[in-house]
Amino acid sequence: MGGRTWDMASQTCNYILGSTYPPSFPLPSLLRHVKSVVWWGSWKGAKCSADGPTVNQTQVGFGNPPKFMVEVHNNCAMCPVIDVHIKCGNFSQALVSPRLFKVLGHDNCVVNAGLPLPPLQKFSFNYSHQKYPMSPSIWYFQCE
Structure with a gap:
């Protein structure tokens, strides 16, 4: 499991390996992030x-x-x-x-x-x- 996330605070793209969600994100931030992710597989970032x-x-x-x-x-x-x-x-x-x-x-x-x-x-x-x-x-x- 892995993928990419966009970190709004630092304005950087993070790569997540071996987890089902980014553990460093507080829950409200994670929920905002999840709304903008296109799901195919596990935590694959949206293709733009x-x-x-x-x-x-x-x-x-x-x-x-x-x-x-x-x-x-x-x-x-x-x-x-x-x-x-x-x-x-x-x-x-x-x-x-x-x-x-x-x-x-x-x-x-x-x-x-x-x-x-x-x-x-x-x-x-x-x-x-x-x-x-x-x-x-x-x-x-x-x-x-």
Whole structure:
């Protein structure tokens, strides 16, 4: 018996070997964790490949140029997503801080310097320009 758990307190993925539940978790924490685990076998962590990050853009300013808010959402309930790359066309680095959204090359930008985005959390930034089409291209789940 074994598997993976997401430790909310330390924001790390723990590997559990030879136990039916993580003995270090207090019962309320364990119960919250159990609600988000997909059970197949014993303590196998949820696979999030179908729950990859999504990008949504909302126009928040209607001047010339218009202003957009970009939200990158981690849809996985179990694991942080890291090193999220976005297809971003010819996005200009001058429009936003590279700490938030860094242009690496044509149609390749990275969100939040590649740092982890916790389960079910959003990361957002704004830019003022005509709308750039954006979609996730590459990402990794920290628990896998």
